[in-house]
Amino acid sequence: MSEKGIGSSVRRSEDQRFLTGKGHYVDDMNRPGQAHAAFVRSPHAHARVKMVDTSAARKAPGVIAIFTGSDVAADKLGGLICGWTVKDKNGDPHKAPAHPILAYDKVRYVGDHVAVVIAETQAQARDAAEKVDVDYEVLPANIDTAKAMKGAVVHDDAPGNLCYDWELGDRAAVDGIIKSAHHVTRIDLVNNRLIPNAIEPRAAIGEYDSGSGHYTCYSTSQNPHVLRLILCAFIMGVPEHKMRVISPDVGGGFGSKIFCYAEEVVCTWAAKKIDRPVKWTADRSESFLSDAHGRDHVTHAELAMDKEGKFLALKVETIANMGAYLSTFATCVPTYLYATLLAGQYTTPIIFANVKAVFTNTAPVDAYRGAGRPEATYVIERIVECAAREMKMDPVELRRRNFIKPDQFPYQTPVALQYDSGNYGQALDAALKMSDYSGFKSRQAEAAKRGKLRGIGVSAYIEACGIAPSAVVGSLGAGVGLWESAQIRLNPTGSCQILTGSHSHGQSHETTFAQVVHEHLGIPYDSIEVVHGDTALVPFGMGTYGSRSIAVGGSAIVRAADKIIEKGKKIAAHLLEASVDDITFKGGEYRVAGTDKVKTIGEIAFAAYVPHNYPAGVEPGLDETAFYDPANFTYPAGIHICEVEIDPDTGRTVIVNWTAIDDFGKVINPLIVEGQVHGGVAQGIGQALLEGCVYDNDSGQLVTGSYMDYCMPRADDLPSLKVGMTETPCPHNPLGVKGCGEAGAIAAPPAIINAITDALGVMHLDMPATPEKVWRIAQQNRPAAAAE
Amino acid sequence: MPTVSMTVNGKSVSADVENRTLLVHFLREKLALTGTHVGCDTSQCGACVVHIDGKSAKSCTILAVQAEGAQVTTIEGLAKNGELHPMQAAFKENHGLQCGFCTPGMVMSAVDLVKNNANPSEQEIRDWLEGNICRCTGYHNIVKAIAAGAKAMGR
Secondary structure, X not given: OOOXXXXXXXXXXXXXXXXXXXXXXXHHOOOOOOEEEEEEEOOOOOEEEEEEEOHHHHOOOOEEEEEEHHHHHHOOOOOOOOOEOOEOOOOOEOOOOOOOOOOOOEEOXXXXXXXXXXXXXXXXXXXXHOXXXXXXXXXXXXXXXXXXXXXXXXXXXXXXXXXXXXEEOOHHHHHHHHHHOOEEEEEEEEEOOEOOOOOOOOEEEEEEEOOOOEEEEEEOOOOHHXXXXXXXXXXXXXXXXXXXXXXXXXXXXXXXXXXXXXXXXXXXXXXXXXXXXXXEEOOHHHHHHHOOEEOOXXXXXXXXXXXXXXXXXXXXXXXXXXXXXXXXXXXXXOOOOOHHHOOOOEOOOOEEEEEEEEEOOOXXXXXXXXXXXXXXXXXXXXXXXXXXXXXXXXXXXXXXXXXXXXXXXXXXXXXXXXXXXXXXXXXXXXXXXXXXXXXXXXXHHHHHXXXXXXXXXXXXXXXXXXXXXXXXXXXXXXXXXXXXXXXXXXXXXXXXXXXXXXXXXXXXXHHHHHHHHHHHHOOXXXXXXXXXXXXXXXXXOOOOOOOOHHHHHHHHXXXXXXXXXXXXXXXXXXXXXXXXXXXXXXXXXXXXXXXXXXXXXXXXXXXXXXXXXXXXXXXXXXXXXXXXXXXXXXXXXXXXXXXXXXXXXXXXXXXXXXXXXXXXXXXXXXHHHHHHHXXXXXXXXXXXXXXXXXXXXXXXXXOOOOOOOOOOOOHHHOOOOEEEEEOOOOOOOOOOEOOOOOHHHHHHHHHHHHXXXXXXXXXXXXXXOOHHHHHHHHHHOHHHHHHO | OOEEEEEEXXXXXXXXXXXXXXXXXXXXXXXXXXXXXXXXXXXXXXXOEEEEOOEEEEOOOOEHHHHOOXXXXXXXXXXXXXXXXXXXXXXXXXOOOOOOXXXXXXXXXXXXXXXXXXXXXXXXXXXXXXXXXXXXOOOHHHHHHHXXXXXXXXX
16 A cells, blocks of 8 residues: 555645635635625514615615515526425425525515625625615414424415425335334434534625626535536526636535525626625524524334344334425435435334425525434434333344344345445444443443443444435436546646546545545656636536545546546557557556566656657547446445433533444545544534524524524533444445445434433433433432432 | 734734724735634634734634734744644644634634643643634544644644
8 A cells, every 4th residue: 555545544635725824715715896795684484575675775885786586586587496306105296485586575584585785895785784674574483393284384385384295115014013013112203403504604706707798606515516507507597608616615514505595696696787796705693594404303203023122114204394495405305315214224124204394484404414314313223222121122232133234235125225235243343342332331330439320322323325326316306417527637747637526625535536546546646636616627516415525526536547547558558569458557657568668657648748659549638537427325334332421410411432433435544534433423412412403483583593502512522532444345336435424423313312311211302412401301310310 | 994003923014994893804804814714703613713912812802903013923824934833733643624614713722722731631622622613523633633732832
């Protein structure tokens, strides 16, 4: 292995600029002549907009223009779209109410965009926005997910606030097994609503060149080409070649920056209207109100078992909150990214899921780190834990008894997916050892002497990453293909650029992808640069989400490298006066097999661009593009074990031990992969212990609208993490990789709640397990705990 | 508009600002020092931490005019002669950053911690970071980086 090749913990190329303050985030950019936008947002969760009076605001200092919903309608802009059509149980498409760029008849959540004020400075725009007088007729708000179908109607064209009523599996068959089973465990749980909170707030700059008719949109996007497609084809009616989207350094996304939002549309559209660049940067309060939120499920589940604890059938019924409008991929999250994962790591032979997606007067809900898979894992791992307790079985043993065995792969689950590879028992063994699981009882007894309640919880998760192949997702309703592109461009002097359709906003592609090309082409690591995030530079690509970049984008890079190698062989054969079939390539060298006749890839690149002595019929240049459409999803899986100590006097939960054993297939850079696990686990711990989006059920006001009220994990809330890996390579992509970005956020919540309920001696409590909730239970249980 | 003058990264600077201009906006907009970031509006996230007269401070919580005459150091002023400060180097070595947005504030905060506590324990580091939020790293490698940076600063 080269010290910079695959498997090496290369220190990151991107760090130099971030550590010296030289990153280029959207808000760091300023365009000549730019004006600033501020949005007038609804203070009501649900109201009719009777009149928007902009006369006072127009007189405010520095104001250039004010636009409202009627201006948007006059210019015939399309609304924001949802790009995945889910068909309900009767085969009808989901309800897709209009999502206007600026509201004109009604507002449907606090923060809904009503008007935009454009002024010379940001402060002037914000000042003037305060002066826009909107006359609202306030309507009853529909907030509570569980009761949404009976609440006030959010959209007239979605009766009962139902977006879809979707099913997977055979309800009658599952009900039959549940009725006759030896034991059935039942659970009701809430998967708490979260606000993603990338630390960089969303931002956009729109620009229009009236000479060429070209638009440019700088955006904090995870997928600039997808954004361009939506902006052009669905909203603005602009040809794609007249729109450039640039997503430079982006400060975290976690899903929330996948989507096309009103603000970037408005800035781009308004730039032409006023013939000046228009810039907008969210403040944190706007981010809380208007970024797409995540999770928000209410679920009832039933698991049927025989007397040995073998799982016989699983039934899951979920109400999923879509918010007030459908965000870009909202519909697929609680269906194809959720119900299809309900087999988990187990051989449950038959599964039925029903998902009712509902509209409420809350911000749109869409993919957030894990997107559907954390919700599925939480249902499975909570109900399995409860089943073990009810059956008085060891929860580890119950899991092991139901694991899919290594010789059963490829394994067809009853919920559509076919798992490609895995070894769940091996990961479990490694996790039990690393966590000293067998020593837990003595640690628990020792903690009890100190008056602390100690508990342990296991989570066995699986996820499906690199969503694909395109034909399959198309048949399930996706409006896009889910392949990825890569271009490898060698320069005459032997250095190279990798142009990728993936987008890095913390995932370290500039390092990892360079390692892949260094390994495959033998080009020195320091001579490789990764280019991403600009539709004018890189081939059309699908961007980064769903832990897809290495599995899909990395595979595209390998395919492009293969093309470079093959073309280079023809050039090398000519220069070395040998047959192409006799040329081998390894470590950056073309060799006539069995001889010392060698040309380096650098020499071949030079020959390709200065083709004085060159094979007939071969094009000059060494620059190859590949598009890779995977054969299947990838299936990372693993075991996380959490050990907690609870102070019954304060209700404070401290995580005293965290063990993560993950199988991501082949790992390109262990240091970076471990970092992804750390970050994912931290978000999972946040969900389980600290974070919860709260809307007031009557007024619909966002109660948790700032960092004063929404509890983000701080350094002193989190433990050090023990991270290890097992490896079963993915059999269907050229790198054998599976993806690692979301695993921690998927695995962590049930591990924590299993540990806390173990410590407290209760079956369940809903997330977040705040000190108040934990303290109340600890107090109720006090006499029993004291008696132990 | 008042004129404000201060020393930023060793250079004397002066500009007209509105009374309400925050120091962070002065740095970003008047001086184009965009390494100092704004991540919230309630002084919680710490992406805007700089040093004012040698102490770490949130530049979103002080008006530019309040920094009149002050010595301000931003993330751009930390590396000397093209060589990373030991704390910056420790963040790189320990993979203490991912998206990089919170990083300038983290590094500036960490340098101030070590000035006051040359050999901080893990718990002391975690407690000190109360005012700096990172969404990417889970803090694990930030804590390791700061411990390593502290050792390197002591050498």
